[in-house]
Amino acid sequence: MTTQASRRQFLRTASALSVAGAATPFALNLASIAAASAQTAPDYRALVCVFLYGGNDAHNTVVPYDSASYQAYAGARATLAWDQATELVPLAPAVPAADGRQVALPLPLAPLATLFDAGQCAVVANVGPLVAPTNRASYTGRSVPLPPKLFSHNDQQSVWQASVPEGAKFGWGGRIGDLLAAQNANALFTCLTPSSNAVLLSGQQVRPFQLDANQGSIAFSALGSNSLYGSAAGATALRARLTATSGHLLEHELGRVNQRSIEGNAALRTALQSAPTLTPPTGNGLANQLALVARVISARSQLGATRQVFLVSLGGFDTHSNQATAHTALLTQLANAIAFFQATMTQLGTANNVTLFTASDFGRALLSNGDGCDHGWGAHHFVVGGAVKGRQVYGSFPDLTAGAPTDAGNGRLIPTTSVEQYAATMAGWMGVGASDLRLILPNLPNFATDTLGFMA
Amino acid sequence: MVGYTNYMQSVIVNGAGVAVNGVRDVRANYAAEQAVADNADALMDRIDRCLTNGTMPAAMRQEIRNAVNAISLTTTNGRANRVHTAILLTMASPEYLVQK
Numbered sequence: 076m077t078t079q080a081s082r083r084q085f086l087r088t089a090s091a092l093s094v095a096g097a098a099t100p101f102a103l104n105l106a107s108i109a110a111a112s113a114q115t116a117p118d119y120r121a122l123v124c125v126f127l128y129g130g131n132d133a134h135n136t137v138v139p140y141d142s143a144s145y146q147a148y149a150g151a152r153a154t155l156a157w158d159q160a161t162e163l164v165p166l167a168p169a170v171p172a173a174d175g176r177q178v179a180l181p182l183p184l185a186p187l188a189t190l191f192d193a194g195q196c197a198v199v200a201n202v203g204p205l206v207a208p209t210n211r212a213s214y215t216g217r218s219v220p221l222p223p224k225l226f227s228h229n230d231q232q233s234v235w236q237a238s239v240p241e242g243a244k245f246g247w248g249g250r251i252g253d254l255l256a257a258q259n260a261n262a263l264f265t266c267l268t269p270s271s272n273a274v275l276l277s278g279q280q281v282r283p284f285q286l287d288a289n290q291g292s293i294a295f296s297a298l299g300s301n302s303l304y305g306s307a308a309g310a311t312a313l314r315a316r317l318t319a320t321s322g323h324l325l326e327h328e329l330g331r332v333n334q335r336s337i338e339g340n341a342a343l344r345t346a347l348q349s350a351p352t353l354t355p356p357t358g359n360g361l362a363n364q365l366a367l368v369a370r371v372i373s374a375r376s377q378l379g380a381t382r383q384v385f386l387v388s389l390g391g392f393d394t395h396s397n398q399a400t401a402h403t404a405l406l407t408q409l410a411n412a413i414a415f416f417q418a419t420m421t422q423l424g425t426a427n428n429v430t431l432f433t434a435s436d437f438g439r440a441l442l443s444n445g446d447g448c449d450h451g452w453g454a455h456h457f458v459v460g461g462a463v464k465g466r467q468v469y470g471s472f473p474d475l476t477a478g479a480p481t482d483a484g485n486g487r488l489i490p491t492t493s494v495e496q497y498a499a500t501m502a503g504w505m506g507v508g509a510s511d512l513r514l515i516l517p518n519l520p521n522f523a524t525d526t527l528g529f530m531a
Numbered sequence: 532m533v534g535y536t537n538y539m540q541s542v543i544v545n546g547a548g549v550a551v552n553g554v555r556d557v558r559a560n561y562a563a564e565q566a567v568a569d570n571a572d573a574l575m576d577r578i579d580r581c582l583t584n585g586t587m588p589a590a591m592r593q594e595i596r597n598a599v600n601a602i603s604l605t606t607t608n609g610r611a612n613r614v615h616t617a618i619l620l621t622m623a624s625p626e627y628l629v630q631k
Contacts, residue, residue: 296537303619304544304612308601312594312616316624317532319591326625333532333625340533 119375120505121383123368123431124248124275125361125413126236129392130228132402133438133454134486137198137468139475140165140179147475148441151486155398155443157181164188166198169466178472183406186414187457194465195417195426196457197529200472201481202497203437203453203490204234207521210480214489226450226487228393231436235494236275238517247498248384249278250515254507256281260379263339267371269364270388275434283386284339286367291347292340346377351423355415361389362412369419372429382505392435398447409433417459426461430501430530433457434494441475441486453481453488456497462504462531469529495519496527504530536623543615543622561614568610571599578617583627595620 138157139148149156157163163179166188171177178198180188190196204222213219223240224230230240237243249266256262256278266276269286276283287293295317303309317333319326350370355362364387375383389409394402413431420426438454453473459465470492473481481489495516502512503526512526513519546558567573575596579587598620599613606612621627 293533293537295533297540303540304602304615305606305608306598306602306612306616309598309612309616309620312598312620313536313623315594316591316620317536319625321625323626323629323631325629329532329625329628336533 119372119381119425119428121372121375121385121425121429122248122251122501122505123365123385123387123416123429125365125409125431125433126232126270126273126275126386126388127392127405127409127433127435128232128388128390129394130231130436130439130450131392131405131433131454132394132398132448133201133435133451133456133488134441134448134475135181135398135402136184136406137200137455137472138163138179138181139472140177141175144176144475151441151443151475151477153443154445155448166191166468167466168468169194172468172472176472178468181403181406183403184410186410187459190414190417190459191466195461195463196459197463197465198468199456199458199492199497199527199529200468200470201438201453201488201490202456202470202492202494203488204231204238205490205493205495205522206518208523209489211478211482211489212480214483225452226437228436228450233274235434235436236273238495243274244277245279246273246275246277247495247502247515248275248386249281249283251278251502251505251507252276252281252382252384253278254511254515255382255505258381258506259383261339261342263335264343264371264378264380265382266384266386267368268386269367270386273386273388276384276386284343286343286371288363288367290344291367291370292343294340294344295337298337342378343371343374346374347371349377350374353419356411359408359412359415361387361408362415364388365412365416366419369416369423372420372425373423384505394439394447395444395449396446413457413459420460428462430458430460430462430504432459432497432501438488441488449485451485451487452483453490458501458529464529464531467529469527492527493518493522496522496525500526500528500530532623536619539622540619543618544611561611561618564614564617565610568599568613569604571596571613574599574613574617578621582618582621586626587621588626591621591624591626 139145145159162182164185165179206220209219222234233241233243236246252265256265259265265281267284267286269288297303297310297313301307301310303313319330321327350373353366355366368385420429433456438451439448440451473488483489495518499512499516519525546555548555548557575592595617599617602613603609
């Protein structure tokens with residue numbers, strides 16, 4: 076795929092998105108563009124972002140295990156520390172770290188340790204928002220530009236997803252969608268989420284499509300039942316009113332948005348009728364979201380999709396208090412949901428086509444506040460899938476000694492790997508050209524390497 | 532728009548707010564509209580005056596009027612259904628929703 080061809084096709088599909096004809100079954104009928112893009116994109120690829128809202132405590136997610144590192148961890152964490160002998164599962168990377176350092180996952184994440192050892196999961200250590208490489212000296216001396224509004228939930232969620240604080244219009248998932256939507260027969264099904272709306276999936280052209288756990292997508296209820304207050308004529312009139320054409324530009328556009336919504340909803344429901352029924356672990360809301368994502372992936376041919384970005388989410392990670400109980404339950408839910416999803420992808424034959432990754436507002440401070448821990452910055456994350464070069468820890472696992480080069484104070488980690496490098500690695504795998512990575516991710520040129528090498 | 536329309540479809544009939552004994556505590560009084568519900572033109576005059584300040588385009592008015600007339604007055608709640616239909620169809624219309 077060349078970048079130029081991709082851009083040209085992108086413009087074509089994007090314009091089709093905005094001027095879809097009134098009568099055509101828009102969602103399934105852009106076959107000519109599908110044929111054109113088939114030459115450049117024969118395979119299917121998707122990214123699934125698992126966003127952990129609240130700021131996941133990375134220090135208790137990937138834990139130092141060799142004796143010296145564990146002592147530094149345990150000393151600072153006090154009662155929050157996992158017990159080395161009974162609560163940790165050491166990871167066995169394919170190539171052990173040269174400095175002899177080892178890491179482990181806590182027992183609730185044991186399913187991820189299994190995936191790690193099977194080569195389907197990698198750890199990316201101490202990743203977070205950065206403008207340029209930063210360490211303790213340049214951070215405290217303010218000699219490098221820093222990401223705005225560090226340690227703030229809503230802003231750092233936005234910086235993770237869009238490189239700028241709250242108010243951002245476009246996220247990198249949506250910008251990947253912008254560049255690759257041309258390869259989809261229907262650009263509408265490029266970025267999808269069963270979660271609440273998030274800036275990650277908003278592109279300049281591509282908009283996030285809201286999935287509904289029960290019905291696939293949310294319909295205008297009167298149109299679904301063909302009855303408005305008991306009247307079929309009322310439902311027919313509602314459809315006509317919602318999709319009215321007008322000489323007024325804004326009115327007309329609202330009508331087109333409604334029309335796309337109605338047609339997209341119908342197309343998705345039709346496509347999902349032949350999707351397999353899945354049985355996610357019970358009582359696991361994240362697994363339910365991932366099951367819906369898996370069903371949409373299984374319907375990719377009917378939806379004309381070859382490149383998709385999904386967002387699912389799990390909240391409750393803001394563990395200032397009650398961490399021992401709350402965080403254990405959250406990690407258990409997370410690991411079971413990811414293990415279920417990866418098993419489903421293997422079952423559907425799409426394990427090599429789909430890459431799941433975690434993201435969160437920020438990591439947390441190393442020091443215990445007695446019952447939990449407070450807002451931090453850098454964090455460890457997981458990348459899972461058949462195309463991931465797994466069984467390896469990427470980036471630099473931090474030294475947790477107080478005053479270490481990565482210590483922003485209280486053991487809040489100064490990231491050694493940028494979110495933008497993390498994103499670029501996956502965007503490159505999706506097929507975004509090397510020069511386009513820097514369009515999506517503005518600070519990338521400030522780092523030594525654009526990508527991290529964890530994707531095959 | 533899906534969420535808004537589905538929500539309004541319920542609110543117009545059932546009201547909003549806290550339900551006490553199954554009845555929500557913030558409800559519109561449509562007595563004046565129901566009084567003229569047997570006359571679709573009179574009903575549309577009132578809806579146009581109250582919701583679109585007399586600016587409802589003729590084609591929109593005609594579409595809604597036809598939908599109102601299709602609802603029989605002999606059925607239970609016929610008058611109420613006519614009023615609810617006229618209000619929701621207006622409130623779901625781009626001509627109503629776009630501020631001018």
